[in-house]
Amino acid sequence: MKILFFGRGVISTQYAWAFEQAGHTVDFYVRKGRKETFGSSIKLEMWDARKGKKLIKESWNIKLHEEILPNYDLIIVSVNTEQLPGAAQFLSTAAGNAPILIFNNIWQDLKSSIAPLSMNNVVFGFPGAGGGIADNKLRGGFLKMVFLEKPRAGTEHINNKVRELFESAHFKISWKKDMQNWLWNHFAMNAAMEAEVLKRGSFSALMNHNDSFSNVGLNMRELIPVLKARGAKLDAISLLLTKIPPGLLGTLFNKVIFAKGSLPRLFVEYNNSKAGFAVLEVVREAKKVSIPLTRHTIAFENTEYAKEI
Structure with missing residues (x-):
């Protein structure tokens, strides 16, 4: 699959690395000026716990874009909670018909939290990961488990796409009937x-x-x-x-x-x-x-x- 991550944060970077290792194409969308600031690589020092505990230490080359290109199979949004309304507003015009996984902490009701995006084009989930980035070095890691909502009427095709993506990278999904x-x-x-x-x-x-x-x-x-x-x-x-x-x-x-x-x-x-x-x-x-x-x-x-x- 061709995956776009919204932002180059801790969660986005770790799962993007795992998906690329599984054979997928991953890109990052960043704000104007961030491409030069971030550079074309990031240092990783993170624990991969999908199969035991494995420490990953490498400099990983990444692809950053300051505009959203067409033809992504999936867009994944994992941002600070206060940034979600702005991200949803931007994606409502920039994402086209690309399905979106909101991989985020949310306090508001789900529908209003992603307005003006359509609920029929969005599924919700939550990562099993953590850490931080300082001086272009990520320290953290991810567990085997991720959390995803069970399909709502009209989102089955997106859920299947998301399930296939995570399972291809050997993650285990904990399905939540009531994600809200x-x-x-x-x-x-x-x-x-x-x-x-x-x-x-x-x-x-x-x-x-x-x-x-x-x-x-x-x-x-x-x-x-x-x-x-x-x-x-x-x-x-x-x-x-x-x-x-x-x-x-x-x-x-x-x-x-x-x-x-x-x-x-x-x-x-x-x-x-x-x-x-x-x-x-x-x-x-x-x-x-x-x-x-x-x-x-x-x-x-x-x-x-x-x-x-």
């Missing part, structure tokens, strides 16, 4: 974590304090009324974060889920992105329905987001 609900829960969990990141100063600092995930659990408990106000059903991870006592939860995350040397821990430690937008989104939503989010609001103190709430 899954994303609401995941976004809330991300906001609970980002609130603690704002307190600690960075994602790597989050991993180096024993009580961080006890606090994440308390943050998540505060978000449950907001999720319920949206009509969301709590999934297994949300229940885990809210039902297990904070102290035990901290031990579980520090010793098991994010144990030292584990890939999930490395993915978070390498994350050098700016935290806070997810927190801002849930606080805005809570204000609309008059639900207090004391812990999340306090997390904004002394940050640029304080004036926005």
Whole structure:
């Protein structure tokens, strides 16, 4: 297949590399001026966990374009959440009839999040990957699992194309019947974590304090009324974060889920992105329905987001 990735971010770069290894053609669309800034290659230091754990270290040559050319089999969008509305607006005129995979964290309802794109031309998914880019070097990795929505009426042909693409590169798909609900829960969990990141100063600092995930659990408990106000059903991870006592939860995350040397821990430690937008989104939503989010609001103190709430 001929695949176009929207942007040359951490997620896009890692999956593009995997797809090229599987024999597909991959290109990147970047904003005006970024082609010269990024250059024609990127250094990779990432873990490939599709078959065991394999460290990839290489300089990878990439193809960047500052305009979208015709005849792509699929366009994949994985951008910062706050960038999605602009990306959707741009693609509504630039993408033509190319089907689109939105591979993204989303808090709004799915239809409005990608307007004015047509839901019949879009499928939603979420990566199993993480990391960061600094000085044109990517450090991170990806797991075997990716998450995709089950076909909606009218999207079966796109889902089949996406399934074939990921399976050709030896990824395993976890199909989600209610992708909207899954994303609401995941976004809330991300906001609970980002609130603690704002307190600690960075994602790597989050991993180096024993009580961080006890606090994440308390943050998540505060978000449950907001999720319920949206009509969301709590999934297994949300229940885990809210039902297990904070102290035990901290031990579980520090010793098991994010144990030292584990890939999930490395993915978070390498994350050098700016935290806070997810927190801002849930606080805005809570204000609309008059639900207090004391812990999340306090997390904004002394940050640029304080004036926005």
